[in-house]
Amino acid sequence: MTTTLDTRQNNLEAQERLGAILEGGDLDRLAEVFADDVVDHDPAPGQAPGVAGIIDFWKTFTTAFPDLEAKPQLVSADDDHVTVALELTGTHQGDFLGHAATGRSFTARGIQIGRFENGKLVERWGASDELGILTQLGLV
Known part of the structure; x- marks a missing residue:
């Protein structure tokens, strides 16, 4: 029998795998953590639905910011959800939202809430x- 503690731990481990995949840059492996039909409640402009849209977003973002780091500052979990407050840093070295690379760096906060089923993200909310990023890059 799966307990609440087991479910919570499985979700936290899936969240840690997500971080490791992003850090390692093998973005096609995101399908190991996201359900094929994941619902992204806060997609990027023009982002396709499902895990394919998530993968495309991260490929575009890490092309613009190849040194991107997303450092968890706070992680909280219950039976179904994992919430992560992040510190994001990166250097603008490729196209981002139609803007050519500036060579400037940024530091910003972010948050993601993921709902999990069977160890996979099935819904995500994030901001x-x-x-702040655009301002630090000199784009606004």
């Missing part, structure tokens, strides 16, 4: 300080 980051996009205005």
Whole structure:
């Protein structure tokens, strides 16, 4: 029998795998953590649905910011959800939202809430300080 503690631990381990995949750059492996039909409640402009859209987003984002780091500052979990507050850093070295690389760096906060079923993210909500990023890059 699976207990609440087991479910919570499985979800936390899936969240840690997500971080390791992003850090390692093998973005096609995101399908190991996201359900094929994951619902992204806060997609990027033009982002396709499902895990394919998530993978495409991260490929585009890490092309723009190849040194991207997403450091968890706080992680909280219950039976179904994992919430992560992040510190994001990166250097603008490729196209981002139609803007050519500036060579400038940014530091910003972000948050993600994921709902899990059977160890996979089935829904995600998230936000980051996009205005702060754009301001630090000199784009606004």
